[in-house]
Amino acid sequence: NAGVTQTPKFQVLKTGQSMTLQCAQDMNHEYMSWYRQDPGMGLRLIHYSVGAGITDQGEVPNGYNVSRSTTEDFPLRLLSAAPSQTSVYFCASSYQDRGRGGYTFGSGTRLTVV
């Protein structure tokens, strides 16, 4: 049971480039989310999904896009990378109790935009 798997672990992008951060879970969780972590700001919600085909915006969605075609996968797309998107990104998932049982987190993707 792998839990939540994020790839890549590290990435350096040039300003204006696009890329996709991958997230996959094998726990049949309905709920999946993307967070970014910046020093002194805790984790902020970017986008989330309550099931396949259903996504919604979180606190800081600008510059990011998501889709949920399967229960297992929830990729995060950076459309045109900016230095302000330098951060550590975490994917998380939970059961259909909408997170009341606690979320399971991936190990993160450290992204640097130069």
Add this chain to the structure above:
Amino acid sequence: AQSVTQLGSHVSVSEGALVLLRCNYSSSVPPYLFWYVQYPNQGLQLLLKYTSAATLVKGINGFEAEFKKSETSFHLTKPSAHMSDAAEYFCAVIRISGSARQLTFGSGTQLTVLP
């Protein structure tokens, strides 16, 4: 809206001393509260959760937290700190927005354990 505030971005304790990390919540409805721990270069791991079943919640690694409605607090404690407890700790609450439920974090407390 539901939110949490962590008091103290950095806390230092000596090995063997009491650990107390503070968290206050804001919620108009009974909250679902959590403590997570993040070790360096790792993801977040659930320490414990409050879901209204009991006010004193025991978690992993000897940590516990007490829900105090009168003080709107959910402080994390451990009787005796160990070097391996050095990490960043996050308090979190389920924020309700319409039909959506979103996990919202405090800004974190970095715990240093001194030998």
